[in-house]
Amino acid sequence: MRFHAVAAILFLSAALTAAAWQPVGGKMMTPWGENLDPQNVHPEYPRPQMKRADWQNLNGMWQYAITPKDSDRPAKMAGEILVPFAPQSALSGVGRSVTAADALWYERSFRVPAGWGKKRVMLNFGAVDWKAEVWVNDVKVGEHTGGYTPFSLDITPALKKGENTLVVKVWDPGQSLHHPIGKQHDVAESIWYTNQSGIWQTVWLEPVGEKHITRLKLTPDLDRGVLFVETFLNDSPDAVVEAVLTDRDGSKKTVKALASQTIEIPMPDNAVLWSPETPSLYPVSVTVYDNGKPVDKVDSYTAFRKFSIKRLDDRNVRLMLNDKPLFQYGPLDQGWWPDGLYTAPSDEALKYDLEKTRDWGFNMVRKHIKVEPATWYAHCDSMGLIVWQDMPSIDGFGDWDGDKYREKPEAEYPQWAKDNYLKEWREIIDLVYNSPSVAVYVPFNEGWGQFDTPRIAEWTKEYDPTRLVNPASGGNNFHVGDILDWHNYTAPRLFAKDPLRANVVGEFGGLGMAIPGHRWNDGEIFQYAGYPDSEALSDAYVAHGQMLLDLVPHGATAGVYTQTTDVENEINGLMTYDRKVVKINEEKIRAINRAITGSLGK
Secondary structure, three states, X not given: OHHHHHHXXXXXXXXXXXXXXXXXXXXXXXXXXXXXXXXXXXXXOXXXXXXXXXXXXXXXXXXXXXXXXXXOOOOOOOEEEEEOOOOOOXXXXXXXXXXXXXXXXXEEEEEXXXXXXXXXXXXXXXXXXXXXXXXXXXXXXXXXXXXXXXXXXXXXXXOOOOEEEXXXXXXXXXXXOOXXXXXXXXXXXXXXXXXXXXXXXXXXXEEEOOOXXXXXXXXXXXXXXXXXXXXXXXXXXXXXXXXXXXXXXXXXXXXXXXXXXXXXXXXXXXXXXXXXXXXXXXXXXXXXXXXXXXXXXXXXXXXXXXXXXXXXXXXXXXXXXXXXXXXXXXXXXXXOEOOOEOOOOOHHHHHHHHHHHHHOOOOEEEEOOOOOOHHHHHHHHHHOOEEEEEOOOOOOOOEEOOOOEEOOOXXXXXXXXXXXXXXXXXXXXXXXXXXXXXXXXXXXXXXXXXXOHHHHHHHHXXXXXXXXEXXXXXOOOXXXXXXXXXEOOOOOOOOOOOOOOXXXXXXXXXXXXXXXXXXXXXXXXXXXXXXXXXXXXHHHHHHHHHHHHHHHHHOEEEEEEEXXXXXXXXXXXXXXXXXXXXXXXXXXXXXXXXHHHOOOOO
């Protein structure tokens, strides 16, 4: 009876707190933001490629404060913030800027479920921008730097019975350091967008065994007809692990080995290869045994597919999927939201953008100098949407020298910045490695923070040889990697052709149309070309698509159109920033897109 009374009080308190939450007024909102339930924010399990059955979501109302950077923990918090939305966003309920001179503090309480028994408890963060320090019950349990990648902390030694207090301190250097920042800018204008800080992806708890999985690496190899499974544990590499691959008919292939050994599971007979037309996924589970007893289990999935390049009889190098040429065509996807900034208001919102991309006839998406939550990649996997993954840049515009970008001088970036870049790039690759849809890595964009290109490209290829490397999309060209990438606005162009690498148009288009009532603000707009109405915009899009199609016989093997949606003052999206208006004639766009993606045959 006492337990139920306490539970009722906690529920009532949470309901009253949530009822007090309101998005910041006067800001553009998406339909999902307008209907957001603060008691049910991003409720989906956040890591579908390594899923555990038991977990506790910590999203929701937290306390927050903003203090001078070097201040101690504040004695009193300033108010409430809705996690996981950045304080600069409307959906956070805060709407305050955070500078490099500030520290951002978060605080909340939690209880460990009694059903978890004596298991160890992991505290997981999807992403925190930029440096996070974490305390549980005034005990520091860890820290992490890097604004785009997840991290986990074992908080078991700091826990106590009953209510526990979680405190997170975040410092975001903004533009004051040479660190990965993407299109965030202290002054939002043109193609630069509102700076955002702090927790911006799901926070959650989950129980694990004394021996437990920290990372899973799944590598399908079509040439050998094998799935390689590598299991990384917190300790005891000689623990026994069991990997199970489930076929489409429900039959299972099971292999056991020591965790220190790579498991090899034969491909299913008559396996359906993953492609945009057949995005077939195969469930995989891995269990850890200690003295014959299961102590940890994660569920994942894989697909059987192969990305490569090949020089064909027409003397053009083509992008290949499963040893067949495929023209990859998709939009530049910035992944920004007017109400949540880096954070989509819901997983349904994330999925909507991708569903529209597929419905418009694209088969690829370039994730532009941003990284998404793991659920975004899972949606691409299940939809058959190929992903080009950019590394968020560490600087803005590159040095333009007549008709090309120059790399920054070696002395421009301290060794710390270079080491930090590579650390976060490695973490990003680890994050997306198990997603079958990820085909291409793009370390640099247009000379923005471009340095040591041959070394970075070669390291990327060595670290993950199963993907293609586009060393510098539209940037300073070196004869490394798998792809030569040209940008031109508005018309697609190939300024030169590499006989040994795939030749792609990494950006073109930028055709704009302003929609009254669906503008970010009344400030100056940015577009590469403007059109008065949907009919004119759609006709211009089809004409530019035909230009790309005309480049296929001359060697073009992929294209990226700018862009999926408007972003702040940049109005060259196929949809408005609030996702409420599709600007183009969808039937016309679908027809030309399908002609482009089918241009190299089936």
